[in-house]
Each structure stands twice: as structure tokens, then as C-alpha cells.
Amino acid sequence: MGGSGTGKRVEVTLKLPQLQNLCKRDPSGYKEDFEAQVRRLESELGILALQPATEPSARLIELIQFAAAVSSSSYKATHADHIANLLIGLLVGEQTAEEKNSVMISSSLPVTALHRDVRKTCVSALILMRNKGVLPPIRILELFFRIMAVVPDKKLRELLYHHLVNDIRNINKKGKRDDTINRSIQTFLHKLISGHQVSASGEEESSTDVAAKRATDLVCELYRRRIWTEERTVAIVASAVLSPNVTIMCRAMRFFLNIEEKMAEDDAAEEEVDWSEKNAIDYHSHSKKTAARERHVNRQLKNKVKAQKKRELQDEWMEMNMNPDKDKGVEACKKLYPAIELLRDPQGLAEAVFKKLRSNNSAYKYQVKLLMINFVTRLVGNHELILLPLYSFLQKYMGGHQRDVTAILAYAVQACHENVPPDEIHGILKTIAHNFITERCSEEQMAVGINAARAICTRVPSSLSTEEVDGITNSTTMDIEAFARDLAAFGNHRDRSVAIAGKGWLNFVRDVYPGLLQGKNRGLKGSALHKAGAKPLRYGEKKVASxxxxxxxxxxxxxxxxxxxxxxxxNAEDEGSEGSDDDVSGEWQDVEDASDVDEDDEAEEEVDDDEAPNLVNLDAEEEQEEDDxxxxxxxxxxxxxxxxxxxxxxxxxxxxxxxxxxxxxxxxxxxxxxxxxxxxxxxxxxxxxxxxxxxxxxxxxxxxxxxxxxxxxxxxxxxxxxxxIMADARRKRQSKAERLEKVIAGRTKFEAKQREGGSTNEEKKRKKNFTMSKFSFEARSKGRGKKGLNQNNQGGMKRGKKQIGHEAKKRRRKS
Known part of the structure; x- marks a missing residue:
């Protein structure tokens, strides 16, 4: 850098931000200066390797940032790979070919010995180079996962994780999606999770476990953001369900159980933010009034009105705009299937998880077991799988004093579907009846048991079938008719929650199989269905649509x-023709002279004498119209x-x-x-x-x-x-909007307004003028029984009040 007249030049080049600007403006002219700074960086890194834990100087951090920024913009083809290799070597050291291809992550990387400022600076420099397209995404992905698994700095781990999510999101932007890169990234993540299953040993959490956790979180987050929503993503999470690490297994199961609810919450939050932004209008109250600002205010007001119409009257808004992208059918097609629907082998996955759950060596906590039961039953109910040992396993947890027994009953309902044999369902119903629907149980337990039995029979109607085939009664393990009638009798129980549950069971049996009930309990609707022969289909019977x-x-x-x-x-044409005739008859007409009229009449008479008149058969035309x-x-x-x-x-x-x-x-x-x-x-x-x-x-x-x-x-x-299925002991308190909606509905949908026919006699009496009815027998005897108003009744006023008490409390409707 020396030479005659270069004193000012040395000052300029020693200031790295100015040198960065000069390299950007004239890369070839300042290439030697940049190479000198790179050599200086190499020597600084060599000194740092001797004592990596020492606090770095500000000059070193500035030099790393300068080298990464200039190499990724001005000297991308010549120096970018060299700078990247220097930084990566500083973080993870030199790796052999086996270490690069292996999924196992060593816990003793050089990055753990570095100072936190050096780690953060190197990671920020690599992120900068990746954003400018210098480094391939799969290389950065592997590097950052190795760092996340061992680095103790929480803020640095969050920085790496958010960069990976944003980087994959940018790769999958509209018009920029690269399926080749996506497959390579998914393959790496799948190897990281599935390889972890083989390598995991012991109870201590290794660096591979941490990397597998982060990989599972990354895949779940990308699915939640609708970036990866295909079957390959679901297969990666399904492999995490079988992980020996309990934390990874629980995260994967919660993904399948709750991901759709979280996505719905994200959509609702996004709509709420958009609505609040549309409502926040900048009127430029403290600015100079210009035409541009006036147009800006008008545009904001227009958008607010448009958003309000879309929010309150969505259907009318769609019809007014006639936008096919906003059609309800299109929106329904855009909705994602639940992630649990995209599993490739649900039967194998359910059997594997159920095997882990039943194993005697499983030392899972009770909450983890509940989560596993929830996942297995959801798989069985969603895909209609056949897993017969599951129902006898659930009966062990259906005790009256079992912790979270309501959740167990709900999971048992989840596992029921039409393809389950009735014998298995009868075993569950017997267990529920013995442990919950007895007089020794509390009212809340009885209500929960009846509701659970009704929910199970709703999903498996064939469990109520008692039809005989060729004179042979179906083999059942319980008396369904007695069971149905016993539960229906709880509709008259003294406790309100039990009575509500019993009436719910009664209404259900009326709709499905009213023949199981006594005639007095069938009701009007049940009797009609019983006469029509309403019965549930037997097990294995299907109704085929033609x-x-x-x-x-x-x-x-x-x-x-x-x-x-x-x-x-x-009818409209006939009325129109009649109306036109009436209009013609009502107009002024020209009247001719009498002489002209007489001459015309004489001429017509002469013609009529020569020609025969045309006769029209009106009866034949009417008959033809009737035939048509x-x-x-x-x-x-x-x-x-x-x-x-x-x-x-x-x-x-x-x-x-x-x-x-x-x-x-x-x-x-x-x-x-x-x-x-x-x-x-x-x-x-x-x-x-x-x-x-x-x-x-x-x-x-x-x-x-x-x-x-x-x-x-x-x-x-x-x-x-x-x-x-919980007990409904009291009515839920309604909000103010719900109460107002109920009041308005009562005004418009009053029962008397929907009745066919005219007004009743009672309504006519109320509307009749009093002078017309004041001398009637009813008016003269009102309040005194059959005697008049002036006659004293035996028993005095006390008896009179007793007679009119009910009539006085009657609520009268307004006319």
C-alpha cells in the first residue's frame, strides 16, 4: 500500500467502512487492499485459536463483518468461499468426510470454547453471506443445527432458529419455490430425527437429542405457517412420534392433535390485526392539507368501509364485487386437510404407539400416557382403524375415582366408529354402567356416564341392534333393551344434571331405535318412527346408494x-288481455252520421243473407284446455x-x-x-x-x-x-349479545305468528270492545265465581282471591 504520495491513501484504507465503499465502487482498483485485509484476518484468527475464550477486540469483530460483506458483493467469485471456510472452520473446526456425512453431532465443537461475541459475529456474517446467495442453504442448515445442539447461548440459538425458518420461507415464496432444495432439506431433517432413534442410549440428553428437538420444532413451525403442507412433512413428524425421547414424542403428538386449532387462531389474529389497521385512519390533522394527503385519507376511508362490509355482510360483499377468488367454494377448497389425515401408514403408527403404551417397562408419567391414549384413539377414530385390544385396555382406566376420568371417557368415545364390533362396545358400556350409572355414585358421575354412553352409541348405532335374522337372535353380551330403558328412566331423576342427561339419552333412542323404549316414552316423533320401522343397521350392513x-x-x-x-x-297474459279490452272500451270513439250507419247496416244485411255464419264450439275448446x-x-x-x-x-x-x-x-x-x-x-x-x-x-x-x-x-x-360429556348442572350464562339476539328472535319468531289459521277465540275476546261485552255472563261473574259483582260470596275476599289468583298472574300478550 506504500508509494509516493500515498499518505492519505493509507489513512483511507485503514478505515474499513470507507474501504468497503471504495471496493464496491471500484472492485479491481482496490482488490489488493482487500486481500491485505483478508491476510490480516487470517493472522488474527490464528492468534484467537490459541486462546479462544479471551474477549475479542473491536477491531477483530469489525474485520470479520467487513470481510463477509465485501466478499459476498464485490469479490463473490474469488474470495467468498475462502471467507466462508475461515468462519466455518473457526466455529466447528476441520471436519473429515465421515463427520460431514454423519448425522451424529459431537458435543465437543470449537464453538463452545469461543467467546459469545465472536460466536455471534461469525454467525451474523454467515447469515449475511447466505442472504446474498453466496452459500447454499443445505450447508448453512447443517452448520446451524450443529451449533444449536451444543452452544449454551440461548439468544444465539433463537437467532439461528429464526433464520432457518425465514430462509426456508424465502425459498418457498411464490414464483421462487425450489422443490429440489426442499427435498434435500427434508431429507436432512428426517435423517436427523430418525437417526436419533438408533443412536439414543441412556437417559442423559445428548447433543443429538437437542438437534432432533429443534428439527421437530422447525418442521411443525413450517407446517403451521403453511410453507410445508405436503405428505413428506407429515411423514417427518410421524417419525418423531416413535422417538425414544419423551419430549420429542410429546411434541410430535401435540402437533397432530392441535395444529389445526393453532392455525385457526393465527388466521383469526391476522384478521384482527388487519381490521385494526384498517380502522386506524391518519387524517393528517396536524399536517399541511395537500391533494395527495386528501387522496390518502379518502383511500383509507374507502378501505375501512370495504373491510367493514366484508366483516359484517360477507355474502353481500362477495356478490357486489363478483370476485371469483372470494367465492365460498374456492375458499373451502383452499382449506388444508388435518395433518392426521395425511399419514401414510396410520395403522402401523397406532399399533407401534399402543405397543409402547402397553409395555410393562414403560416408565411414562400419567400425563404422557393420557397424551398417548388421546393420540391412539384419535388415529383409530379418524381413520376407522381396527385395534381391538385398545377397548379392553381403556376399561382399566374407567374407574369412578380415576384421575382425569372424563378425559378417558372422551378418548373412549374417540375410538368408536361404525366398524368396531358391537361386542367390544358392549364391554365399554357395561364398565360405564357399573362404575358411573349407579345410585352409589354422585350425580355428576351419573350424568357423565349417561352422556358418555349416548356419545358412544351415537358413533356405533349397530351396538343397539337386537334384530333377529332367520329366527336367530344376534349374539349380544348384554340386554340392550333393558339397558336403554334403565337409562331412559333417569330422565325423571331429582337432580337436574342427571335428568338432562337422561332426557338426552331418551331423545337419542327415539331418533335411532324407538322400539327399545316403552310406548309411553316414545313420544309423537318416536311413535311415528316406530310405525315406519326405524332401526339401526346391523354390524357390517351398509346402505348402498344407487x-x-x-x-x-x-x-x-x-x-x-x-x-x-x-x-x-x-294468468298474467289473461289479465293483460282483459285489461286491454277495458282500456279500448273506455276511449272516445268517432260517431258517424245516421244516414251512413243505415246504409252500412243495409249492406251488411245483404251480405249476411248470402253467406252462412261461422259457428265456434266453446265446449270443445274448454275440454281441450282441461285435457292439456x-x-x-x-x-x-x-x-x-x-x-x-x-x-x-x-x-x-x-x-x-x-x-x-x-x-x-x-x-x-x-x-x-x-x-x-x-x-x-x-x-x-x-x-x-x-x-x-x-x-x-x-x-x-x-x-x-x-x-x-x-x-x-x-x-x-x-x-x-x-x-x-360433562354434567350440565345449570344453564351457561349468556353474553349480552346472545341475550339480545334471543330477544330479537323471540319478537320475530313468536309461536302464535307461525300457527296456521286465524286468531283464536281468546284473542278475539281480548280485542273486542268492552262496551259490547260488559253485560255478558262472563263479565258479570268475573272475580266472584258464578255470582255477580254485587253479590257477596260465601267465604269472603279470601276465597275470591284464591279463585282469581292464577288468572291474575297470567301474562297477557300485546295485541
Missing amino acids: GVEGAELLYEYEAKKAAKQKKQAQ EEEEDSAIPDVSKMTPKERELLKQKVSSERVFTASDFEKMRKLVELERRAREDPREAARRKRAKARGQDLEDLSDDSEDEDEANRIKIAGAVNPED
Whole structure:
């Protein structure tokens, strides 16, 4: 750097920020100066290697930052790899080929002996070089995992972890996704977790255990952020479930059980933040008023109004904007499947976890065992697996004084599905009945037991089947009829929570198999279903669909609707023609002279004498119109009068000849629901019959969807919340919004307004003028029994008050 006239140049080059600027502006001119600083860095690092724990000078930290920044921008092709190798060698030392290919992480790395400032500076320099594209992602990933496993600095570990998450997120941005890099990273993480299973020995936590924990957290976080949501990611977490390390196993199981709820919470928080940002409007109250700021304020107000409409009236907002990306069907398709649905071998995974749970050598804590039971039962219920030893294993934990027994019962409900043999279910029902539904148990235990039995039978209706086949009764291990009637008797229990649970069981049996109940307990709906022969399917029996459910009902509905519209159009045309005739008759007409009229009449008479008149048969035309109407009525199908075979044929025909839209499926769902309600409730059937006679049966069906909240809500198949089967001793306290909604609903949906027919006699009496009824017998005898108001009744006022007490307390409705 010497030479004549270079005094100022030496001062400039010794200031590293100025030299960095000069190297960026003129790389070739200052290359020698940069190489001199690199040689100086090598000597400083060599001195540091002799005493790595000493506190570094500020000059060394500045020199490391300078070398990383300049090499990654101005001298990327020549010096970047050399600087990276220097920093990596300082952190982890020289590695052999076996150490580079091995997943095992040594706990004695040079990075543990370095000062924390040197570690942080080297890591920041490597992150800078990776962000500028100098280093490949897989190399940095392996290095940072080795450092995270052994470094004691918590802040440095968090820095490394957040960089890995952000780096993989940047790799998978829209338009920049590289599947090759993703596969290599996933392969490394999978080896780190699965290799840990083989290498783990003893109870002491090694550096490999720490790296496997961080790898599991990294994969779960990337799935939560919707960066990796494919089957390979789920397979990596599934391998962590079988880890011998309890912490890793629990983290992986909690991922499968709760990841969808966390993602829903993230979406709700993001929407709330977006809503708060839209509401925070900067009016520039203390700034100079300019046209640009006025446009900015108007834009903010417009966005706020738009967000408010989207928040409160989402459907109307969608129709107004006509944006296909905001369509509800598209949004439903964008939703992720639950992670537990993407498992490749759920049966093998469930058997492996259940084997670990049943092993005598397992020294897991009780909370860990509960988590394992929850995971296994969720797998069995979600994928409808057959794991018969599980049900006898659960019975051991169904004691009345067992800790967290409500959660055990909820997990038992999770494990039930239609493919479970009824004998296994009967064993669980017997255990619940003996340990919970007895008089020696508390009221809360009895309510929980009845609710659990109802939930299990809801998932396995075949457990209630007692039908005989060829004169032979199905082999059952318990008397289902006696069991059902005993539980139904708890509907009259003195405790409110037990009575609520008993009535819930009673209503359930009425819907599924009312033949199990006594005639007095079946009710109106249950009696109708019993007459219709309602029974649950036997074990192994399936109801095979021959077409789209409700296709014949949709065909009938559209035919009736088209006929009604055609009839309304004809009536409108007839009314229009009559109105036009009336209009013509009401106009002014020109009157001719009398002489002209006489001449015209004479000429017409002469013509009429020569020609015969044309006669029209009006009766024939009326008969033809009646025949056409009868043909149209016969063309409209009536599904209620068809035989089951004819309905099946019509369903197959309509399903094979037509492509249904989303609105058609919604209509079919509602039509099937209306038919089911009419079949189960005689009053509903009578109401439908009266509406059909008046021609109002088509008004009950609407094209609008009523289940938007249910469709948008995240549903996890097989999941059961322990709160669902707990005793409901008292009504939950409603919020102010819920109370107000109930009040408004009561105003608009009052029972008297929905009743068919006119007003009742009592309502007419209340509305009648008093002068018209004051001399009636009822008015004269009111308050005194059958005697008048002026007559004294025996017994005095005390008896009179007793007679009118109930009438006075009656609440009168407003007219």
C-alpha cells in the first residue's frame, strides 16, 4: 500500500467502512487492499485459536463483518468461499468426510470454547453471506443445527432458529419455490430425527437429542405457517412420534392433535390485526392539507368501509364485487386437510404407539400416557382403524375415582366408529354402567356416564341392534333393551344434571331405535318412527346408494316450480288481455252520421243473407284446455306416491342424465331434510300437506345457505372434547349479545305468528270492545265465581282471591 504520495491513501484504507465503499465502487482498483485485509484476518484468527475464550477486540469483530460483506458483493467469485471456510472452520473446526456425512453431532465443537461475541459475529456474517446467495442453504442448515445442539447461548440459538425458518420461507415464496432444495432439506431433517432413534442410549440428553428437538420444532413451525403442507412433512413428524425421547414424542403428538386449532387462531389474529389497521385512519390533522394527503385519507376511508362490509355482510360483499377468488367454494377448497389425515401408514403408527403404551417397562408419567391414549384413539377414530385390544385396555382406566376420568371417557368415545364390533362396545358400556350409572355414585358421575354412553352409541348405532335374522337372535353380551330403558328412566331423576342427561339419552333412542323404549316414552316423533320401522343397521350392513341422494326430490321440485311459473305467466297474459279490452272500451270513439250507419247496416244485411255464419264450439275448446292441464299434471312426478323401486329408478335416471351444480346439491340437501322431518314428525307432515293443498309447498325452499358458520369452522374428524360429556348442572350464562339476539328472535319468531289459521277465540275476546261485552255472563261473574259483582260470596275476599289468583298472574300478550 506504500508509494509516493500515498499518505492519505493509507489513512483511507485503514478505515474499513470507507474501504468497503471504495471496493464496491471500484472492485479491481482496490482488490489488493482487500486481500491485505483478508491476510490480516487470517493472522488474527490464528492468534484467537490459541486462546479462544479471551474477549475479542473491536477491531477483530469489525474485520470479520467487513470481510463477509465485501466478499459476498464485490469479490463473490474469488474470495467468498475462502471467507466462508475461515468462519466455518473457526466455529466447528476441520471436519473429515465421515463427520460431514454423519448425522451424529459431537458435543465437543470449537464453538463452545469461543467467546459469545465472536460466536455471534461469525454467525451474523454467515447469515449475511447466505442472504446474498453466496452459500447454499443445505450447508448453512447443517452448520446451524450443529451449533444449536451444543452452544449454551440461548439468544444465539433463537437467532439461528429464526433464520432457518425465514430462509426456508424465502425459498418457498411464490414464483421462487425450489422443490429440489426442499427435498434435500427434508431429507436432512428426517435423517436427523430418525437417526436419533438408533443412536439414543441412556437417559442423559445428548447433543443429538437437542438437534432432533429443534428439527421437530422447525418442521411443525413450517407446517403451521403453511410453507410445508405436503405428505413428506407429515411423514417427518410421524417419525418423531416413535422417538425414544419423551419430549420429542410429546411434541410430535401435540402437533397432530392441535395444529389445526393453532392455525385457526393465527388466521383469526391476522384478521384482527388487519381490521385494526384498517380502522386506524391518519387524517393528517396536524399536517399541511395537500391533494395527495386528501387522496390518502379518502383511500383509507374507502378501505375501512370495504373491510367493514366484508366483516359484517360477507355474502353481500362477495356478490357486489363478483370476485371469483372470494367465492365460498374456492375458499373451502383452499382449506388444508388435518395433518392426521395425511399419514401414510396410520395403522402401523397406532399399533407401534399402543405397543409402547402397553409395555410393562414403560416408565411414562400419567400425563404422557393420557397424551398417548388421546393420540391412539384419535388415529383409530379418524381413520376407522381396527385395534381391538385398545377397548379392553381403556376399561382399566374407567374407574369412578380415576384421575382425569372424563378425559378417558372422551378418548373412549374417540375410538368408536361404525366398524368396531358391537361386542367390544358392549364391554365399554357395561364398565360405564357399573362404575358411573349407579345410585352409589354422585350425580355428576351419573350424568357423565349417561352422556358418555349416548356419545358412544351415537358413533356405533349397530351396538343397539337386537334384530333377529332367520329366527336367530344376534349374539349380544348384554340386554340392550333393558339397558336403554334403565337409562331412559333417569330422565325423571331429582337432580337436574342427571335428568338432562337422561332426557338426552331418551331423545337419542327415539331418533335411532324407538322400539327399545316403552310406548309411553316414545313420544309423537318416536311413535311415528316406530310405525315406519326405524332401526339401526346391523354390524357390517351398509346402505348402498344407487344415485345422488335427493335427485328425485329435486326433479319433482323443479317440475312443480316450472309448472307454477307457467301458470302464473298464463294468468298474467289473461289479465293483460282483459285489461286491454277495458282500456279500448273506455276511449272516445268517432260517431258517424245516421244516414251512413243505415246504409252500412243495409249492406251488411245483404251480405249476411248470402253467406252462412261461422259457428265456434266453446265446449270443445274448454275440454281441450282441461285435457292439456291434465297432461301437464300427469307429467309432474309425485314422489310420495311412488314405490321404493320406482323412486330408485327415477333417482338413477336423473343422476345419470344431469350434471349437478353446487346450488343443486344445496337444494337436494334441504329437500332431503324436509322429507326426513315430515317422516319423523306427524305435525310437520300435516303442515306440509296443508301447504301443498294451498300451493305454498314451494315457498319453504330457499337458495340461500344457512350453514355458513358451520362450513367456515374448522372440523377435525374423530375429535371429542371432554367438556361435551360433562354434567350440565345449570344453564351457561349468556353474553349480552346472545341475550339480545334471543330477544330479537323471540319478537320475530313468536309461536302464535307461525300457527296456521286465524286468531283464536281468546284473542278475539281480548280485542273486542268492552262496551259490547260488559253485560255478558262472563263479565258479570268475573272475580266472584258464578255470582255477580254485587253479590257477596260465601267465604269472603279470601276465597275470591284464591279463585282469581292464577288468572291474575297470567301474562297477557300485546295485541
